[in-house]
Structures are given as C-alpha cells and as structure tokens.
Amino acid sequence: MTRPVLLLCQVLVAVVVIGLWHLLTTVPVLGRILLPPFFFSNPWDVGSQIYSWFASGIIWKHLGITLLESVLAFVIGSTLGVLIGFWFARQPRLAAIFDPYVKMANALPRVVLAPIFALWLGLGIWSKVALGVTLVFFIVFFNVYQGVKEVSPTVLANGRMLGMSERQLMRHVFWPSALSWMFSSLHTAVGFAVVGAVVGEYLGSAAGLGYVIQQAEGTFDVAGVFAGMFVLSAFVIVIDIFVSIVEKRLLVWKPDASNSRH
Amino acid sequence: MQAGEAATSMAVALDDATVAFGIAENRVYTAVEQATLRVADGEFVAIVGPTGCGKSTLLNVAAGLLAPASGAVRIFGQSLGGLNAQAGYLFQADALFPWKTALDNVAIGLEIAGVTRDEARARAQEWLTSVGLGAFAGRYPHMLSGGQRKRVGLAQVLIRNPKILLMDEPFGPLDAQTRQIMGNLLLDLWTKDRKAVLFVTHDLEEAIALADRVVIMSAGPGSRIIGDWKVPLSRPRDIFEVRLDKEFHALHREIWSVLKDEVMKGYAQSAGMGAVS
Numbered sequence: 001m002t003r004p005v006l007l008l009c010q011v012l013v014a015v016v017v018i019g020l021w022h023l024l025t026t027v028p029v030l031g032r033i034l035l036p037p038f039f040f041s042n043p044w045d046v047g048s049q050i051y052s053w054f055a056s057g058i059i060w061k062h063l064g065i066t067l068l069e070s071v072l073a074f075v076i077g078s079t080l081g082v083l084i085g086f087w088f089a090r091q092p093r094l095a096a097i098f099d100p101y102v103k104m105a106n107a108l109p110r111v112v113l114a115p116i117f118a119l120w121l122g123l124g125i126w127s128k129v130a131l132g133v134t135l136v137f138f139i140v141f142f143n144v145y146q147g148v149k150e151v152s153p154t155v156l157a158n159g160r161m162l163g164m165s166e167r168q169l170m171r172h173v174f175w176p177s178a179l180s181w182m183f184s185s186l187h188t189a190v191g192f193a194v195v196g197a198v199v200g201e202y203l204g205s206a207a208g209l210g211y212v213i214q215q216a217e218g219t220f221d222v223a224g225v226f227a228g229m230f231v232l233s234a235f236v237i238v239i240d241i242f243v244s245i246v247e248k249r250l251l252v253w254k255p256d257a258s259n260s261r262h
Numbered sequence: 263m264q265a266g267e268a269a270t271s272m273a274v275a276l277d278d279a280t281v282a283f284g285i286a287e288n289r290v291y292t293a294v295e296q297a298t299l300r301v302a303d304g305e306f307v308a309i310v311g312p313t314g315c316g317k318s319t320l321l322n323v324a325a326g327l328l329a330p331a332s333g334a335v336r337i338f339g340q341s342l343g344g345l346n347a348q349a350g351y352l353f354q355a356d357a358l359f360p361w362k363t364a365l366d367n368v369a370i371g372l373e374i375a376g377v378t379r380d381e382a383r384a385r386a387q388e389w390l391t392s393v394g395l396g397a398f399a400g401r402y403p404h405m406l407s408g409g410q411r412k413r414v415g416l417a418q419v420l421i422r423n424p425k426i427l428l429m430d431e432p433f434g435p436l437d438a439q440t441r442q443i444m445g446n447l448l449l450d451l452w453t454k455d456r457k458a459v460l461f462v463t464h465d466l467e468e469a470i471a472l473a474d475r476v477v478i479m480s481a482g483p484g485s486r487i488i489g490d491w492k493v494p495l496s497r498p499r500d501i502f503e504v505r506l507d508k509e510f511h512a513l514h515r516e517i518w519s520v521l522k523d524e525v526m527k528g529y530a531q532s533a534g535m536g537a538v539s
Contacts, residue, residue, distance in 0.1 A: 157327055158357035160345060162371045162422065172370060176361040253361045253402035 018043050041223040049227040063235060065208040069125050069197035070239070073132020074190055078182065080133070081140025086178055088141075089148035106138045110196070114203045123205055132196025139189045140182055147181030148174050183250045190243050194236055209235065271339065273348075273426050273458030274301040274324050279333035281319050293319045295484040296333065299477065303338075303425070304456035308469035310521065311479030312528030317462040318354070318430050320479075324460055325351050325428050337426070350424035352415055352432040358403040364390060364414045365399035371422040389417040393447065409440040413447070420451060427452075427459045433468070441465075445472055445501040453498060466521060470513055471501045478521055481528035489520050 001009075024035040025042040037045075053059035088095040113134060117127040151173055159173045182189075201210025209232050216224025281294040293316040301307045309317050322328040323335060326346040335342040337349070358367045369386035373379060390396050393413040395406075403411055412432060419427065433441040445468060452459060463469050469476045470493055478489035494509055504510055 152355075152357075154353050154355040154357045155359060158351070158353060159359075160327070161325060161349070161351040162374065162418070163347065164374050168374045172359065172362075172374070176359070180361060253363075253404070255404040 037222075038220075039222060041226055045223040046226045046230065049223045050230060053227065053231070059212070059231060062208050062212050063231070065125065066194070066197050066201065066210070066235070069128040069132060069200070069208065070190070070193040072125070072129045073196050074136055074193035076129065077133040077136025077193065078140040078189060081137045082144050082178065082182060084137075085141040085144030086148055086174070089145045089178075090174070095145075102138075102141075106142075110134045111199060111203075114200055117200070118204050128197045128200030128205065128208070131200040132193045135192035135196045136189050139185050139192060143181040143185045144178045147178035150181075151177045180251065180254065183247060184254075186243050186247050187240065190239060191236070194239065198232065271303070272300045272336070273303045273305070273338060274299070274460060275334075275336040275339075276300075276320070276323065276330075277334040277336075279320075279323055279330040279335060281316065281323060281328060282331045292484040293482060294323075294330075294479075295486050297479075297487050299487060301426075301458045301460055303458050306452065306456075306459040306461065306472060306474045307477060308461045308463060308473035308475070309477045309479060310463060310466050310469045310517075311485065312481045312521075312525040313464060314528060314532060315479045315482045315485040315524070317464075317479055321351075321428050321430050321460060321462050324426075325349055327351075346426070348424060349426040349428050350419035350422055352412075352419050352427070352429045354431045354434055356403065356411060358411060358414055358418070360403050362402075363399065364395060364401050364403070364406065367403070367414055368417045368421055371418060375422070386417070386421060389421045390414070392451070393417045409436050409444060412436065412444055416448070416451070423455075425457060427457045429459065429461045431463055432461075434463070441468065442501045448472065449497075449499060449501070466514060466517060467505060470495075470510060470517070471499065471504050476513075476517060478517060478524070481524045481531060488524070489517065491517055 021035070021040070022043045025033065025037050025040050027033075088098070110131060114127070114131050117130040121127040121130055156169070156173060159169050164172060197208065198210040201208035202214045203210075205211045209228060213225055213228035213232070216222075216228055276297055276299045278296045278298055279294065280292065280296055282290045282292045285291045297320055299307075299309075299320070309320060311317050319328065323330050324337075324346065326335075326342050326344055326349075337346055359370065362370065365383060365386050368389050369379070369382040372382035372385060377385075387396070387399060390399055393416055395410060395413050395417070398406060398410065403414070406414065415432070433444045436444065449472065459473075461469070461472060466476075473493055476489075476491045476493060477487055478491075479485045480488045491513060493513065495504055495507060
C-alpha cells in the first residue's frame with residue numbers, strides 16, 4: 001500500500017466513524033434516535049466546543065498545567081529511576097533486600113495513592129507530579145536495572161582487557177547500556193507521566209485537562225467530556241511525535257532505531 | 263621446550279595448568295587438565311581442537327580472565343595474578359561497544375590510558391585506514407558487516423600495541439572468503455611487528471596456514487594437549503596459495519590423523535549430552 005492510499009484509508013475511517021456518530025445522534029431510525037444526544041452528544045457540538053476553547057484561549061492554561069505536571073513527573077521519576085536502578089544493579093545485596101518491597105510497591109495500583117498525595121501535597125500541581133513520579137519511576141527503574149544487569153559479558157570482558165578501571169567500565173559500558181534501555185522505554189515512561197497528571201487532576205484539582213473533563217462530567221456536559229478527550233488525545237499524540245524525534249537522535253547506534261544503511 | 267628455565271623468556275608459559283568449574287554443589291567440571299604450553303616472543307601458535315575441548319578456556323587463562331585451579335601461568339617470566347595487561351584479546355563474539363562509532367571503538371583503548379581525545383582519534387583513524395576501513399569511521403557497529411566488525415575489533419586491540427595477541431576463533435562467524443581475506447590481513451599486520459600470538463580455531467587448515475606451530479587438544483572434559491607440530495612453511499605466506507603447497511598437505515594429513523579421533527569423540531559426547539538433556 002502506497003503512502004497516499006494508506007493516508008486516504010486512515011482518513012476514511014475517521015469520516016465513517018464521525019459520519020455514523022452524526023447520523024445515529026441526529027437522524028431517527030424507525031422513529032427513534034438510536035444514540036440519544038444527551039448521552040452521546042454529536043460531532044458538531046463537540047467540534048464547536050473544542051473551537052470555542054481554542055478561540056477563547058482558555059484551554060491553553062489547562063494544557064500548560066498538564067504539560068508542566070507531565071514534564072516534572074517524567075524528569076523527577078526518571079532521574080530517580082536511573083540513579084536507584086543503577087545503584088541496585090551494582091549492589092546485588094541491596095537489591096535482594098529491597099526486592100520484595102519494590103515488587104509490592106510496583107504491584108499497587110497507583111490510583112489509590114492519589115488521595116494520599118492530595119492530602120499530603122495539596123490540590124496544586126505537586127500531588128499530580130507525585131502520582132506521575134510513582135508511575136514513571138518503576139518503568140525507568142526496571143529498565144535501567146535490566147540494562148546494567150544485561151551488559152553483554154563479552155563486551156564487559158573486552159572493556160576489561162582494553163584496560164578499563166571500574167570507573168571507566170561504569171562510564172563506557174554500564175552507563176551507556178543502562179541509558180539505552182531507559183531510552184527504549186521513553187514512550188511508555190512519557191505516556192505514564194501524562195496518565196499520572198491527568199488522573200491526578202481528575203481526582204481533585206483546579207486546573208488541567210483532567211479537571212476540564214471532570215468539570216464537564218459533573219454538569220452532564222457530554223459534549224465537553226468528548227471535547228476534553230479529543231484534546232487530550234491530540235496532546236498525547238503531539239508529545240509522542242516529539243518523543244519519537246528525540247528517541248531517533250539518542251538511539252542512532254541501535255539497529256532498530258535507525259532504518260538507514262540496512 | 264619443556265625445560266622450566268626456558269619459561270622465563272617465554273611470552274606465555276602455562277605449566278600443568280588445570281582449569282575446573284563448579285557446575286553444581288559437589289560437582290566439578292574439569293575443562294582443561296595439566297596443560298603445558300609455551301609461546302615464544304614473536305611466535306604465532308594456533309590451538310586446534312574439537313568443539314567444547316576447552317581451547318577458549320586456555321586462552322582465558324592466558325588472558326587472566328580465568329585463574330587455573332592448579333599450575334602456573336607466567337607472562338614474560340612474571341607470574342600472572344589478575345588480568346594480563348600485556349595482552350590484547352580478540353573475542354569470538356561481537357565485543358565492540360555498540361554505542362560507539364567505529365572510530366571511538368578503536369580510540370577508546372588509548373583514551374582510557376590517558377591519551378588526549380584528539381590524539382587518540384587521530385591514531386584510531388590511522389588504524390582504521392590500515393585495516394581498510396578508513397571511510398567507515400563514523401559508522402556504528404550494527405551498520406558494519408561481520409567482517410568489517412572484526413577489522414574494527416582488530417584495530418581496537420592492536421592500537422594499544424600489546425605484546426601478546428590472544429584470538430578466540432576470531433574469524434569463526436565469517437564466510438569462507440572473508441576468513442581468508444582476514445587471515446591475510448592478520449598476517450600482514452603481524453609481520454610488521456611480530457607479537458606473540460595465541461590463536462584458537464577449530465579449523466585446521468586456517469591454523470596451518472597462519473601459524474608457526476599448531477597445538478592439538480583432545481576432546482573434553484579434562485582435555486589435554488596431545489600434539490605439537492612445527493609448521494615448515496616459509497614466510498611471508500599468502501593464505502590462498504599456501505593451501506596448494508605440498509608440505510601443507512603432508513602436515514595437514516599428519517595432524518588430521520590425530521585430530522580426527524578427537525573430533526569424533528567430541529562429537530559423540532556432545533550428541534550424548536544432547537540426548538540426556
């Protein structure tokens with residue numbers, strides 16, 4: 001399938017779905033409207049809601065807050081994940097002692113922590129950042145831990161035979177290997193940072209996309225809920241494209257990350 | 263060549279080296295038993311043996327990556343404790359740093375020794391050129407073919423100018439033509455400043471074509487050195503042509519008559535193990 005044809009088919013899916021949505025919410029079938037607009041709204045209302053958000057500019061504030069929370073959650077979570085993952089991997093005894101607790105903490109659905117964080121950190125951005133951090137941390141932690149553990153023994157022996165000291169092995173072998181594993185989980189980590197931010201906002205806040213959706217739900221404004229979801233999806237896609245660009249630059253040396261010369 | 267005093271001048275001297283691994287509680291696998299091996303300075307020695315006979319184990323002992331359970335290892339007369347700093351090691355598997363370009367992979371050996379980055383890279387570029395990869399400096403290992411990776415590996419090891427070169431089936435994964443080209447490249451580089459070389463291979467032809475001496479090991483476990491032949495072929499050699507030499511064939515036949523039994527034994531054993539597990 002050529003690129004234009006593929007694109008056409010992709011657009012067609014959207015047209016069909018939106019068309020059906022429009023028909024079923026506005027045109028009666030056998031005297032009945034199958035999707036009552038009260039529960040399903042309709043594409044036109046949702047579109048005009050999105051337009052008015054952007055036209056009036058109110059949505060930018062919420063997007064900005066969500067973005068700020070996501071970025072902070074990602075940066076803090078991955079910094080902690082890298083440092084602790086690296087430390088644990090180099091100290092097997094420490095890792096063994098903490099192993100059950102790490103597993104326990106990771107098994108806990110993080111949503112239940114949201115009220116606790118709201119209690120501790122208030123309704124501002126930091127309770128959302130904390131929730132995002134708990135999600136991002138474990139992904140990065142496990143990847144970095146794995147990355148350090150799974151350094152090829154041959155590459156390691158080669159480093160030693162080339163005369164590397166422990167510190168040089170750290171810098172030239174363990175560190176790049178750990179970072180490469182972290183980068184390969186970049187999409188997941190960034191995605192979870194956004195999830196943490198939005199869920200946190202949804203459960204109690206005064207700004208952000210999660211707040212917008214929650215407010216609309218509170219007033220049975222279904223068009224607002226759908227509009228919020230569409231804006232959120234677009235937001236995540238934009239972030240994902242950005243992450244893909246960064247990833248491509250960071251992992252040029254990886255076989256699958258670069259499609260050149262192969 | 264068995265005299266103890268001669269060992270002091272030898273690049274590598276193993277005396278009755280036995281290597282054993284604990285594979286399970288109270289069970290020990292003896293990989294190599296009482297191996298005595300001498301490699302003189304500037305001598306090219308090839309070790310040939312059936313699969314799983316502990317050739318690589320012996321090499322790792324000479325590299326200091328493994329300590330023998332008993333016996334002595336001396337490098338230029340000095341008893342070896344820890345890694346062998348005089349040796350460069352070319353591994354069988356890919357050992358390049360995948361996150362470094364070919365140039366940085368070669369330069370790293372100098373950089374960690376304290377040479378400035380600019381100088382290390384300049385000299386690395388020279389080495390890449392001398393292994394025929396001058397134009398590939400900026401490529402990452404995965405962008406290179408198997409043969410090209412081996413060339414980078416060779417440059418990476420040789421740039422440090424080690425006195426001893428240890429090679430563990432370095433050309434094993436390559437196709438037949440590339441192996442011969444790599445063999446000639448190795449001989450060219452080696453002729454310039456004769457290092458002591460310990461070259462492990464399962465390919466007898468390759469061993470005879472390259473080496474001054476060919477050492478044969480018996481099938482494992484507890485493999486021993488069971489033969490030691492001098493290669494009478496003159497140097498410089500061309501790997502393509504040396505195989506047509508009459509002496510080459512005579513020696514090949516002679517060594518193969520010994521090696522064949524071991525290869526069959528080794529094969530039977532590994533087949534047997536496969537059936538059990």
